Amino acid sequence: MQSNPLLGRIAWNTLIALLYLFLLAPIIVVFIISFDTRQYLAFPPESFSFGSYVKVFQNVKFISAFWRSLVIGAIVGFVAVSAGMLLSLSLVRYQFRGKAAVGFLILAPFLVPHIVLAVGIMLVIAPLGLLDSYPGIVLAHLGITIPYTVRTITMSLMAVDTRVEEAALVHGASPRMVFWRITLPLVRPGLIAGGVIAFLISFDEATISLFIVSVKASTLPTEIYHYLEYSTDPQIAALSVILILISVAVVMMVEKLIGLRKAL
Amino acid sequence: MADHHVVIDNLVKTYPGAQKPSVDHVSFSLPRGEMLALLGPSGCGKTTILRMIAGLIAPTSGAIRLEGRDVSSIAVYKRNLGMVFQAYALFPHMTVAQNVSFGLEMRKVSRAEREERVRKALDLVKLTGLGDRKVNQLSGGQQQRAAIARSLVIEPELLLLDEPLSNLDAKLRDEMRDEIRDIQARTGVTAIFVTHDQDEALSMADRLAVMSAGRLEQVGTPREIFDRPQTEFVASFIGAGTFFEGRVAEPGLAVVEGLKPLRFVGEAPVGSMVKLMIRPHRLVLAGSSGLPNSFTGTVEHIVYRGQMLTLNVRCGGRLLQADLPTHAGVLPEKGSEVTLAVAPQDVTLVGQVAP
Amino acid sequence: MSAAALPAAGASSANASRGVLLMLLLPGLVALVITFLLPLIWLFRASFASSTMGAFSGGDWTVQSYSAVLFDPFYWRVAWNTLVLGFNVAIFAVILSYPIALFLVRTESRFRGVLTALAVAPLLTSSVVRTYGWMVILGDRGVINSTLQSLSLTGGVIRLTNNSFGATVALIEILMPYAILAMLSGFGRLNPQLEEAAAMLGANRVKVFTRIILPLSAPGVLTAALLVFVLAISSFVTPRLMGGGRVFVLGTEVFNEATVTLNWPLAAALSVMLLILFSSIILLYQRALRALET
Ligand SMILES: Nc1ncnc2c1ncn2[C@@H]1O[C@H](COP(=O)(O)OP(=O)(O)OP(=O)(O)O)[C@@H](O)[C@H]1O
Ligand SMILES: [Mg+2]
Numbered sequence: 034m035q036s037n038p039l040l041g042r043i044a045w046n047t048l049i050a051l052l053y054l055f056l057l058a059p060i061i062v063v064f065i066i067s068f069d070t071r072q073y074l075a076f077p078p079e080s081f082s083f084g085s086y087v088k089v090f091q092n093v094k095f096i097s098a099f100w101r102s103l104v105i106g107a108i109v110g111f112v113a114v115s116a117g118m119l120l121s122l123s124l125v126r127y128q129f130r131g132k133a134a135v136g137f138l139i140l141a142p143f144l145v146p147h148i149v150l151a152v153g154i155m156l157v158i159a160p161l162g163l164l165d166s167y168p169g170i171v172l173a174h175l176g177i178t179i180p181y182t183v184r185t186i187t188m189s190l191m192a193v194d195t196r197v198e199e200a201a202l203v204h205g206a207s208p209r210m211v212f213w214r215i216t217l218p219l220v221r222p223g224l225i226a227g228g229v230i231a232f233l234i235s236f237d238e239a240t241i242s243l244f245i246v247s248v249k250a251s252t253l254p255t256e257i258y259h260y261l262e263y264s265t266d267p268q269i270a271a272l273s274v275i276l277i278l279i280s281v282a283v284v285m286m287v288e289k290l291i292g293l294r295k296a297l
Numbered sequence: 298m299a300d301h302h303v304v305i306d307n308l309v310k311t312y313p314g315a316q317k318p319s320v321d322h323v324s325f326s327l328p329r330g331e332m333l334a335l336l337g338p339s340g341c342g343k344t345t346i347l348r349m350i351a352g353l354i355a356p357t358s359g360a361i362r363l364e365g366r367d368v369s370s371i372a373v374y375k376r377n378l379g380m381v382f383q384a385y386a387l388f389p390h391m392t393v394a395q396n397v398s399f400g401l402e403m404r405k406v407s408r409a410e411r412e413e414r415v416r417k418a419l420d421l422v423k424l425t426g427l428g429d430r431k432v433n434q435l436s437g438g439q440q441q442r443a444a445i446a447r448s449l450v451i452e453p454e455l456l457l458l459d460e461p462l463s464n465l466d467a468k469l470r471d472e473m474r475d476e477i478r479d480i481q482a483r484t485g486v487t488a489i490f491v492t493h494d495q496d497e498a499l500s501m502a503d504r505l506a507v508m509s510a511g512r513l514e515q516v517g518t519p520r521e522i523f524d525r526p527q528t529e530f531v532a533s534f535i536g537a538g539t540f541f542e543g544r545v546a547e548p549g550l551a552v553v554e555g556l557k558p559l560r561f562v563g564e565a566p567v568g569s570m571v572k573l574m575i576r577p578h579r580l581v582l583a584g585s586s587g588l589p590n591s592f593t594g595t596v597e598h599i600v601y602r603g604q605m606l607t608l609n610v611r612c613g614g615r616l617l618q619a620d621l622p623t624h625a626g627v628l629p630e631k632g633s634e635v636t637l638a639v640a641p642q643d644v645t646l647v648g649q650v651a652p
Numbered sequence: 653m654s655a656a657a658l659p660a661a662g663a664s665s666a667n668a669s670r671g672v673l674l675m676l677l678l679p680g681l682v683a684l685v686i687t688f689l690l691p692l693i694w695l696f697r698a699s700f701a702s703s704t705m706g707a708f709s710g711g712d713w714t715v716q717s718y719s720a721v722l723f724d725p726f727y728w729r730v731a732w733n734t735l736v737l738g739f740n741v742a743i744f745a746v747i748l749s750y751p752i753a754l755f756l757v758r759t760e761s762r763f764r765g766v767l768t769a770l771a772v773a774p775l776l777t778s779s780v781v782r783t784y785g786w787m788v789i790l791g792d793r794g795v796i797n798s799t800l801q802s803l804s805l806t807g808g809v810i811r812l813t814n815n816s817f818g819a820t821v822a823l824i825e826i827l828m829p830y831a832i833l834a835m836l837s838g839f840g841r842l843n844p845q846l847e848e849a850a851a852m853l854g855a856n857r858v859k860v861f862t863r864i865i866l867p868l869s870a871p872g873v874l875t876a877a878l879l880v881f882v883l884a885i886s887s888f889v890t891p892r893l894m895g896g897g898r899v900f901v902l903g904t905e906v907f908n909e910a911t912v913t914l915n916w917p918l919a920a921a922l923s924v925m926l927l928i929l930f931s932s933i934i935l936l937y938q939r940a941l942r943a944l945e946t
Contacts, residue, residue, distance in 0.1 A: 059785020153691025
């Protein structure tokens, strides 16, 4: 290590580059293979075409699952953000007995394996007849997304100078107006970041979803999972690329709004 | 006091869980158009009083009256006050004009009138043409002005300023001092401002209310506060001075240990112990003054300050501080013996000492 | 007081009105109770119920699911597989993540933000998608096999999927971003000046690494290892797809009992056992962390 600093540096940088390659390998490979059109999985692609993409768009199952995932993700995002906003307000702005317990309850889903939660949620909503339904899957995704929205919104809320809100109050804004005109706009980055993360978690979530939905409310990840049990053709690659692009858009949005590292 | 514009009546605030009140039976009042400075060391309760007047916190007891009307039951946003916060608290997501316009919007003022009044307010604080700037594109002084414009545009009943100058650098502070004074005079708004800077208070306010540890020590004009402090705290907090303790031997004459008897002006029963104070600049070289009170001692320390010479004179076992004008003829040197004198009316009675 | 009682009134609202507070807390807490607390309680209850297809009867308490698991050597093997998978994945994910995290902490590159995002962003891509990527790479006609064959390095196909090797490799990569993230937060105490100081005191680079960098980064590494381990032992999508039904771990068995066999009490019992495993490891971790810090 101490022989030649230049050589050491090159070796170190090469190592880092290789590790990054490993980390991003599946995404890169999926991208390449998505331009293949054979019925089976093989590498390298023998053609370059958008055939697989066309097939995806003609696949009724995938398209309808895509829309369902989109709707479910949007509802989950909205509800998680609303609940998260209220919870964050109470945690940041109020002192009350049991606050620590509430804080723990909010963070606890981070600590429990998703598969365990999945079985529990399945057991709870099955007797209610909510298995394989929109309300069921939305509920199932709320528990795991609210911690994230609370985190991003709490961060934004703590950064809001309460003097600014007081200034608005003194200058004639009712508490309701202060909320809509001052507090809400100031925490907007946290709201949006929390919302898109919640959306994305719901949109990408497979573990819990697989326990909750089967046919009627199947989401895109569950459809892909079931498809992959039998076939691995490049259609999935094309679909994956679309999913990845959505993730990239979300990542860039979150990074811009509050910084990715703080949000995760 | 009844016809006063703003009346603070026996205000008390004890924060939940606190042992003793942060504001303890404070009363003062302001006639319309007056600028009053709330002065006191850090933590004495100035901000607390201001926030109670604004309605941001509720008093434990006591009343606040505007135009004779008790405002305790009026919500903060209906009191029609203006407030300039220490760090300005401008709305960071709005432009300067939107900030200034905010209070008018809340009052449902028509758009045309709003624009007109915002423009006038910006002119008043010399921010003409900066209305479209984002708040973070303003300098500290400009933010200060924007905050003042935001408070004044609603034509408030009362303007509250919490340490409005503490975030500015020294030069800007002097400039804004005059500026705020000038704006207040032109608008005629009644104003209370908080500060712990005595120069600021003395130069800006019509009257001062000096506080210590939650209690009001003295209210008066800058002259009264400076020349006739009624308590030892006020005397020592504002301006420098040398303090003496003595027993009143006859009306207006106190015997101080190690010194010649001191003549002073003020009422104190014969035989009581009193606290007296002499401001450094009231002392003169005794030579030709013919004043009754004189002190002879050795110059221990000299600081040359341009127009002033500050002497520390050891006299009867204590140090006496004196500021002499540098044009006062032959000046004493370190180690030399001097005799200083002071007029009886400049020996201020600042309090009685409990026996 | 009117204003102080309302949410927007600022930090002064210590004596908040109960009503408003309740309004703020209720929706979120109800959601969390329904989607988190209740499920855990139900899970526990169900694990002690007698088995019926696709349901569990509330009336009786029995330990039959637990005894079914504990007396069946198959589940012992499954538990063992799970632990092995967890350890392998944790160790390799940490080893491979460590240089990246170290690099990201110390680099002065202006691409640092982008590189950090690139390292943790895979977290936000579906694990199904990334598992598929590994199927493409490790599959019989995948990247590795076709490359080896075109170079004529091997005659036949090397089996890299449908076994625990594939599951392990894919999980390592899928969980690496968590490890990197944990290390980035844990490396706060690493500070180039310390290294420089050590170097000036005559430590060579190996010494600087073993005496300064490694001890200071140990808590972050430990956290990362724990996180990856617990995520690995509770995973099922990747082991299921990469294992092609031939890899049996707790996750796949839970899924199997819950959705195929429909023996819910058994699925619940397995989940409870997973949770116990999980909690004991977290407790161990806290012990270890405390030991490291003293
Ligand atoms: N929200 C609060 N809760 C409890 N005690 C408080 C609170 N706000 C202020 N205090 C206490 O009340 C006293 C007066 O505080 P206040 O802020 O009014 O002082 P101040 O005169 O404005 O001081 P400064 O010049 O430092 O701003 C202090 O002892 C302070 O610790
Ligand atoms: Mg203050």
